[in-house]
Amino acid sequence: MTPTEFLVLTRGPLFDIAVTIFVFGIVLRLFEVLILGRKADLAAARGAEFKPGMATVMRRFVPDREKLQGSPVVTILGYLFHVGFFVCLLLFVPHIELIHSTLGISWPGLPTAMIDAVAVITMLALVGLFINRLNSKLLRFLSTFEDYFLLVVVFLTLFTGYLAFHRIVEPYPTALALHLLSVELMLVIFPFTKLMHTFTAFLGRYYNGAMYGRRGVES
Amino acid sequence: MSKLERIKVVELPAEQNLRPLLHEIGHALRKLADRGEEHVIDLRAMPFGPGDEAALMRFLGEGEASGRVDALGETRIRESRFPGVWLIDHYNEDGGRIALQIEITRMPSILRTPPEELQDSLAGFGLALKERETN
Amino acid sequence: MSDHNTLGEILRERGVSRRGFLKFCTATASMMALPPTMTMAVAEALEKAPRPSVIWLSFQECTGCTESLTRSHAPTIESLIFDHVSLDYHHTLQAASGDAAEAAREEAMHAHHGKYLLVVDGSIPLGDPGFSTIAGISNLDMLKETAEGAAAIIAVGTCAAFGGLPHAAPNPTGAVSVSDIIKDKPIVNVSGCPPIPSVITGVLAHFLTFGGLPELDQYGRPMVFFGQSIHDRCYRRPFYDKGLFAETFDDEGARKGWCLYRLGCKGPMTYNACATMKWNQGTSWPIESGHGCLGCSEPDFWDAGGFYKALSIPTSDLAGAIGTGLGVGAAVGIAAGAMAHKKKTDAEHEREPLTVEQLEGES
Structure with missing residues (x-):
C-alpha cells in the first residue's frame, strides 16, 4: 500500500466506520442511562431541580480546593490536559475544517503556533499523569489495564497529530494517515470505555445538583 | 456586474512576507558597518507574494550610485537609499531576468575587475599602445 | 567539439568574459538553490567540468516535461548548459529519425559506457510490452538496456518518478516508475506534472558542477528543490x-x-x-x-481523494455515517434502556419485602 492509498483509506471508509460506531455507541449509552432514569423521589420538593442541576454542572468546572491540596498533581495536570486537549481539538484550523465540512458550522481558529505550544503542554501533562499513576501506590492499586490503555490511546492522537504537523514522519500522507488512524481507534473505543465520561460526567453532575436542589440543599 | 467584479482587489499587506527579509538586510548592514563583513541574498529563494517585490523596491528606494555591466546580457546595479545595500539585477541576452540579488557591500563584486582578466588586459593594452606608436 | 573541453574553455572560446562567466555561475547557483556564497565554488567546479553525454528516453508520456524544459526560465543559462552537455539521443528533439536515431543511441551508449547520464520521462508499461514501443523495442527492454551503462539516471516528471497519470487507478497499462525497475543505479526523481524547468536544469547543472547527484529525500528527489512543502x-x-x-x-x-x-x-x-x-x-x-x-x-x-476537497476532510459520506449511527444507536439504545428499565421495575415488583418479624424469626 502506498502512503497515498493508506491516507485515502483512513480518510474514507475507515473514518466512516469509526464515526458510525462512535455515534452509535454514544447514542446507545446515553439512551440507556436516560431511560433507566432515577428512582422517583416521593418526598415533597423543597426546591427546584433544573437550576441547581445546571449550576452544579458549571460549578464543578472550577477546581476544588480540597482536591487541589489532596492530590495536586492529578488536579493540575488533569486541568492542563483537558483544557489543552479541547483547545487542540476545537481551535486548530484543519479540525475546524473537518467539522465545517460535516456539520456546516464553523468558528475562528487559533494561530497554529499557539496550538503547537498547547499540544506540547497537553502531551507533557499526559505523560505526567501516566508517571503519577505508576508512582502512586493508591492509584496503581486502583488502576486497571483500561486506565493505562486509554492514556496511551489519547496520547497517540496528540502525538501523531504533532508528528504530522511538524512533518517528523515522512512522507506527509503517512503521517496524516497515522494521525487519522489513531483518532479512529479512539472514536471506536470511546463509547465503551471510561472515555464516555466526556458525556456522562455532565449527566452525573446534573443529577447530583438536581437531587440536592430538590431537597433544598445548597450543593 | 458579476459578483466577482463587485469585490475590490486588495493588495496584500506586504509586511508579513517582507519582514524577515528586511531584518536580514538590517543585520547584514550592521555586520558590514561593524566588521566590514559582506553578504549576498538571493531573492529567487524568497517566497514572495504578489506585490512583495514592488514593496521591497519602494522600501529600498534609489541612492546615488548605479552601474551597468554588459556580459551575457545586461546586469543593472543600483545602490539603494541606504548606502551599502545594493540591488543586482541580472538579465540574459533576451531581456529575461536570470537572477536578482541584494548585496550588502561597499562595492558589488560584479563591478570589480576580475583579477583573472588583468594579464589579458595588460597584454591587450601593450599591443594597442604598440600599434598606436608604430603608426 | 572535443569531449575533453571543460565548460570554462567552451565559454572562453565563445568570448564570454570572466564577468559573464561569474554571472552565469551566480544564476546557476541560484537555479540549484544554493546559497550565494557558493557561487565561487560553482565557478571553480564549472571551470573544470567535463562534457557529459546525455541520452534522453521518452516512454508513456505527453511530452509536457520536454515542453516545460524547452520553454524554460533563463534561456541563456539553459542553452549554455545544453550546449555544454552532449544530448546524443532525444527522439522528440533530435533531427535524426528511425535507424539513424537508434544508431546514435547505441553509439553514445558504447562510446561513453559507464559515464553517460540517462534522462527518462514517462512511465513504463508492464501490462503488455506492445502498449508502448520505440523502433520496435519495448519501453522495458530499452530502459534496461540503456540504464545498464549509465552513470546515473534522472527520472523527469511524475510519470517516470512515480508512475504518474498512467499509473492512476485502474492503471490499465500496468505502468510503473523507473525506480520500480532499475535498482542498481543512482536515480534522481525530478517529479512534477511537469517539473519546474529550472529544477530539471538545476539537477543537470548539479551533475555538471559537482559530478555527482544532489542530496535526495525519501522519494529520491533533490532536497534543495523538494525539501520544503x-x-x-x-x-x-x-x-x-x-x-x-x-x-x-x-x-x-x-x-x-x-x-x-x-x-x-x-x-x-x-x-x-x-x-x-x-x-x-x-x-x-x-x-x-x-x-x-x-x-x-x-x-x-x-x-488522493479529489482536487477540490480540503486535505483534512474525509473523502466519503460522513453525514450518512452520522445518520446511521444516530438512528441505529437511538433504536438499540431505546431497546436496551427499555429492557434495563423493565428489569428494574420487574425486580421491584417481584421483590418480597422482608419484615422485622421474619428477620427476628431467622435469628
Missing part, C-alpha cells in the same frame, strides 16, 4: 495561520488572496519549489493565480 513556503501561509480562507473561487476571500486550503489546496502534502522558483519566467504559480495546489509532484496525486 508548498505550504511552508507559501506566501498565503499567514492567512492559513490566522484562519482566513477563501470559501469559493469568487468570494471576498478569493479576491483578497486568502488561503485556499478549504478549496482543496494540497500544499501541506506537496513538496516542490513552485512557491519560490515559480512558473512562466518567474511570473506566477498556481496558488498565486488563485487555484489550490494539486499536489502534482507527489506519488499517486491523481488518486
Whole structure:
C-alpha cells in the first residue's frame, strides 16, 4: 500500500466506520442511562431541580480546593490536559475544517503556533499523569489495564497529530494517515470505555445538583 | 456586474512576507558597518507574494550610485537609499531576468575587475599602445 | 567539439568574459538553490567540468516535461548548459529519425559506457510490452538496456518518478516508475506534472558542477528543490495561520488572496519549489493565480481523494455515517434502556419485602 492509498483509506471508509460506531455507541449509552432514569423521589420538593442541576454542572468546572491540596498533581495536570486537549481539538484550523465540512458550522481558529505550544503542554501533562499513576501506590492499586490503555490511546492522537504537523514522519500522507488512524481507534473505543465520561460526567453532575436542589440543599 | 467584479482587489499587506527579509538586510548592514563583513541574498529563494517585490523596491528606494555591466546580457546595479545595500539585477541576452540579488557591500563584486582578466588586459593594452606608436 | 573541453574553455572560446562567466555561475547557483556564497565554488567546479553525454528516453508520456524544459526560465543559462552537455539521443528533439536515431543511441551508449547520464520521462508499461514501443523495442527492454551503462539516471516528471497519470487507478497499462525497475543505479526523481524547468536544469547543472547527484529525500528527489512543502513556503501561509480562507473561487476571500486550503489546496502534502522558483519566467504559480495546489509532484496525486476537497476532510459520506449511527444507536439504545428499565421495575415488583418479624424469626 502506498502512503497515498493508506491516507485515502483512513480518510474514507475507515473514518466512516469509526464515526458510525462512535455515534452509535454514544447514542446507545446515553439512551440507556436516560431511560433507566432515577428512582422517583416521593418526598415533597423543597426546591427546584433544573437550576441547581445546571449550576452544579458549571460549578464543578472550577477546581476544588480540597482536591487541589489532596492530590495536586492529578488536579493540575488533569486541568492542563483537558483544557489543552479541547483547545487542540476545537481551535486548530484543519479540525475546524473537518467539522465545517460535516456539520456546516464553523468558528475562528487559533494561530497554529499557539496550538503547537498547547499540544506540547497537553502531551507533557499526559505523560505526567501516566508517571503519577505508576508512582502512586493508591492509584496503581486502583488502576486497571483500561486506565493505562486509554492514556496511551489519547496520547497517540496528540502525538501523531504533532508528528504530522511538524512533518517528523515522512512522507506527509503517512503521517496524516497515522494521525487519522489513531483518532479512529479512539472514536471506536470511546463509547465503551471510561472515555464516555466526556458525556456522562455532565449527566452525573446534573443529577447530583438536581437531587440536592430538590431537597433544598445548597450543593 | 458579476459578483466577482463587485469585490475590490486588495493588495496584500506586504509586511508579513517582507519582514524577515528586511531584518536580514538590517543585520547584514550592521555586520558590514561593524566588521566590514559582506553578504549576498538571493531573492529567487524568497517566497514572495504578489506585490512583495514592488514593496521591497519602494522600501529600498534609489541612492546615488548605479552601474551597468554588459556580459551575457545586461546586469543593472543600483545602490539603494541606504548606502551599502545594493540591488543586482541580472538579465540574459533576451531581456529575461536570470537572477536578482541584494548585496550588502561597499562595492558589488560584479563591478570589480576580475583579477583573472588583468594579464589579458595588460597584454591587450601593450599591443594597442604598440600599434598606436608604430603608426 | 572535443569531449575533453571543460565548460570554462567552451565559454572562453565563445568570448564570454570572466564577468559573464561569474554571472552565469551566480544564476546557476541560484537555479540549484544554493546559497550565494557558493557561487565561487560553482565557478571553480564549472571551470573544470567535463562534457557529459546525455541520452534522453521518452516512454508513456505527453511530452509536457520536454515542453516545460524547452520553454524554460533563463534561456541563456539553459542553452549554455545544453550546449555544454552532449544530448546524443532525444527522439522528440533530435533531427535524426528511425535507424539513424537508434544508431546514435547505441553509439553514445558504447562510446561513453559507464559515464553517460540517462534522462527518462514517462512511465513504463508492464501490462503488455506492445502498449508502448520505440523502433520496435519495448519501453522495458530499452530502459534496461540503456540504464545498464549509465552513470546515473534522472527520472523527469511524475510519470517516470512515480508512475504518474498512467499509473492512476485502474492503471490499465500496468505502468510503473523507473525506480520500480532499475535498482542498481543512482536515480534522481525530478517529479512534477511537469517539473519546474529550472529544477530539471538545476539537477543537470548539479551533475555538471559537482559530478555527482544532489542530496535526495525519501522519494529520491533533490532536497534543495523538494525539501520544503508548498505550504511552508507559501506566501498565503499567514492567512492559513490566522484562519482566513477563501470559501469559493469568487468570494471576498478569493479576491483578497486568502488561503485556499478549504478549496482543496494540497500544499501541506506537496513538496516542490513552485512557491519560490515559480512558473512562466518567474511570473506566477498556481496558488498565486488563485487555484489550490494539486499536489502534482507527489506519488499517486491523481488518486488522493479529489482536487477540490480540503486535505483534512474525509473523502466519503460522513453525514450518512452520522445518520446511521444516530438512528441505529437511538433504536438499540431505546431497546436496551427499555429492557434495563423493565428489569428494574420487574425486580421491584417481584421483590418480597422482608419484615422485622421474619428477620427476628431467622435469628
